[in-house]
Amino acid sequence: MRSIVIFCIALGLPLLTQAAVANEQSPKSLNESRALDSSTVSEKVEADEGTVFTTNRRKNSTLNSDFDKNASNQDAPEVAFTLLGQDILRGSFERLYWTAGQAIAGLAMPTPILVAAGNKPGPTLCLTAAVHGDELNGVEAIRRVMFSLESDKLNGVVIGVPIVNMHGFRRTSRYLPDRRDLNRYFPGDPKGSSAGRIAHSFFNEIITHCDRLIDIHTGSFHRTNLTQLRGNLGKESVVQFSKMFHDVTVLDGAGAPGTLRRAAVDAGIPAVTLEAGEPLRLQLKEVIQSVNGIKAVMYHMEMIGQKPNRAPKQNVFYKSTWLRADQSGVFLTEAKLGQIVKKGDILGTVTDPITNRSSVIRSNVDGQIIGLALNQMVMPGFAAYHVGIAADEKKVAADKVADSIVAEALEPVAENMKEVAREAAQTAAKTSNDPAKVSAAARKAVQDATRNASQLVDQPKSDKDKDSSPNEIDKVIDPESISSPRPNDELEEHPE
Ligand SMILES: [Zn+2]
Numbered sequence: 001m002r003s004i005v006i007f008c009i010a011l012g013l014p015l016l017t018q019a020a021v022a023n024e025q026s027p028k029s030l031n032e033s034r035a036l037d038s039s040t041v042s043e044k045v046e047a048d049e050g051t052v053f054t055t056n057r058r059k060n061s062t063l064n065s066d067f068d069k070n071a072s073n074q075d076a077p078e079v080a081f082t083l084l085g086q087d088i089l090r091g092s093f094e095r096l097y098w099t100a101g102q103a104i105a106g107l108a109m110p111t112p113i114l115v116a117a118g119n120k121p122g123p124t125l126c127l128t129a130a131v132h133g134d135e136l137n138g139v140e141a142i143r144r145v146m147f148s149l150e151s152d153k154l155n156g157v158v159i160g161v162p163i164v165n166m167h168g169f170r171r172t173s174r175y176l177p178d179r180r181d182l183n184r185y186f187p188g189d190p191k192g193s194s195a196g197r198i199a200h201s202f203f204n205e206i207i208t209h210c211d212r213l214i215d216i217h218t219g220s221f222h223r224t225n226l227t228q229l230r231g232n233l234g235k236e237s238v239v240q241f242s243k244m245f246h247d248v249t250v251l252d253g254a255g256a257p258g259t260l261r262r263a264a265v266d267a268g269i270p271a272v273t274l275e276a277g278e279p280l281r282l283q284l285k286e287v288i289q290s291v292n293g294i295k296a297v298m299y300h301m302e303m304i305g306q307k308p309n310r311a312p313k314q315n316v317f318y319k320s321t322w323l324r325a326d327q328s329g330v331f332l333t334e335a336k337l338g339q340i341v342k343k344g345d346i347l348g349t350v351t352d353p354i355t356n357r358s359s360v361i362r363s364n365v366d367g368q369i370i371g372l373a374l375n376q377m378v379m380p381g382f383a384a385y386h387v388g389i390a391a392d393e394k395k396v397a398a399d400k401v402a403d404s405i406v407a408e409a410l411e412p413v414a415e416n417m418k419e420v421a422r423e424a425a426q427t428a429a430k431t432s433n434d435p436a437k438v439s440a441a442a443r444k445a446v447q448d449a450t451r452n453a454s455q456l457v458d459q460p461k462s463d464k465d466k467d468s469s470p471n472e473i474d475k476v477i478d479p480e481s482i483s484s485p486r487p488n489d490e491l492e493e494h495p496e
Contacts, residue, residue: 083115088115088117088157089117090117090118093114095115098161100197111161113161114146115160122303124157124159125301127141128214129161133172134174137286138218138276141216144287145291153305172280176198187203203263212297214271215259216273217274218286227248227274231273235270241270241272245314246300246310248314251320276290315388317388318393324381343363347385361384420448
């Protein structure tokens with residue numbers, strides 16, 4: 001008997017301690033995550049609703065008195081919208097919790113979602129950070145934006161997710177626990193890998209509610225980024241959105257498949273990545289630049305009245321290149337982030353610590369340093385400087401239109417050739433089992449078709465096309481329809 005009591009005490013103590021810790025971290029999260037995991041979501045949330053709102057308001061009153069004051073106004077309970085099964089009232093500031101719906105209830109890792117709903121209706125702007133768990137500048141930028149908002153001066157709703165990848169954040173890691181990069185799995189797959197399911201849940205529960213999205217990142221792997229936007233400037237909606245940032249540098253690119261911003265754009269939500277500084281650090285200058293950029297966007301979206309205090313002047317780069325080390329050794333930079341460089345300029349040195357042999361890294365283009373490696377040991381081929389290449393914007397725009405017309409014109413030709421080759425191969429396969437003969441027949445068919453291809457290109461598709469003069473080209477082409485492959489391979493070196 002006595003031994004059982006001792007056993008219980010020994011067992012009970014650590015269990016109680018753990019429970020206390022869990023409660024402290026997320027007061028209502030365990031209850032809510034269970035509700036979200038089960039099929040009776042609405043019932044449970046409904047039942048909890050009254051207490052949930054009161055609790056959140058009391059908590060937030062210390063953080064933002066203006067929202068609290070307004071929340072106590074019983075006359076205006078108008079619902080702005082519903083998020084995670086909870087009605088968000090106008091003039092309220094809420095802290096909700098999202099879980100990916102796959103956690104074991106006791107081990108759930110709920111992710112806080114901050115929601116500020118202004119008194120007046122308007123668009124919904126979403127801010128996300130730490131999709132890579134080691135990128136901290138965005139976490140602080142979102143905190144500053146969210147807790148500076150005032151309900152009577154805000155039109156619409158701001159949804160702020162300071163830490164999307166909570167798993168990575170707690171382990172100071174870029175990745176999910178299985179070493180997968182969450183920012184390659186959007187919009188996700190409900191039946192896919194763990195990363196695919198997390199991405200799917202987040203995308204559907206949160207991102208689909210956004211009218212516009214700013215996903216904040218930093219450089220990665222011991223590199224730092226000049227505060228800059230990454231956006232697909234082949235999409236008119238993204239061009240307009242990026243201009244709202246006022247004075248933040250822009251780099252064109254569709255983004256790697258699976259990135260949050262690319263998936264959002266594909267879903268019709270204008271989205272950009274805001275890159276600022278380096279991982280694992282909190283850098284005030286980059287945080288302030290990010291906050292200013294977001295506030296400028298909110299002004300241009302007519303969500304706030306506060307005018308940006310800087311002039312709208314943006315550097316836009318349609319192309320960029322990486323300058324690399326040609327030997328191994330100690331890399332020391334002489335050039336600084338943001339520096340304007342000319343072709344031939346010496347930017348840094350690499351010195352072998354054993355032989356003392358040294359070489360320089362020169363710029364091979366005119367442009368601006370938009371990303372650079374921190375001083376470190378490097379190997380030959382190491383990407384040291386990311387340079388945005390200066391180009392004539394009008395020429396680039398013209399090239400883009402030309403590319404899209406070529407792509408459009410070649411599409412039926414390619415289809416036709418595929419069909420011709422397939423038919424030839426199938427006919428050959430009926431008479432011979434020899435793969436060489438089959439492929440030779442298909443090849444010949446394609447060659448013959450190539451000779452006739454000009455006829456295909458020359459045929460206008462409709463009367464409307466026939467009438468359009470060269471000057472009307474930009475009107476005929478819907479910019480949104482230009483899905484522009486324009487793969488910016490160099491970005492892979494410096495992943496978002
Ligand atoms: Zn990142």
